[in-house]
Amino acid sequence: MQVAPDLLGHILVRRIGRARLAVRIVETEAYEPGDAASHAFRGKTARNAAMFGPPGRLYVYFSYGNHWMMNVVTGEAGEGSAVLLRAAEPLEGLDVMAAARGRDRPDDLCSGPGKLAQAMRIDRAHDGQDLVEGRHVWLEVGDRPDPADIATSTRVGIRVGLDEAWRFYLARNRFVSRARPARPSRS
DNA sequence: CGTTGGATTGGCT
């Protein structure tokens, strides 16, 4: 849970050939052990295996028949914790992202979990990849946002686990998703 | 082995 807000402001980088894509993370959600909304809740399976691997790796899964979602594994091996990357501000390689998305507006490139993966061209091939030593996709340290700018809410698109405010995002930032969480605890 | 429904998006009413 603590890692989810800590990821805000850090930079996700992707290398595709000579192109370098970079985005600043502005929205995350935490998924912890014992959390009924987590894919890890019913134990390890072929799909969620990366979640039970060592921390600092990517967990990528396919949802709704159309979209890939990226998570950063945060728990120790065997634990099953991850943070969903929900939105980011495009910094470098906007042209490549626009081509991948089929859209041009910067605030429509990465303003949602499915959009972010599509813009960064992340899919099943990246499941389990190391975000520290990786050569295709990795994390770089970014400037920490002012804690006063970090807002919280319940998570988006789930039916259980709405009792905790485990979505973290930068308030008044135009690159966050347009999701409508239940019972926002702050706005 | 068949069914169900989802950590979403975008287009249409």
Added chain:
DNA sequence: GCCAATCCAACGC
């Protein structure tokens, strides 16, 4: 605001 698209893991029989 509503809902179809489109895949596949999980679960039930």
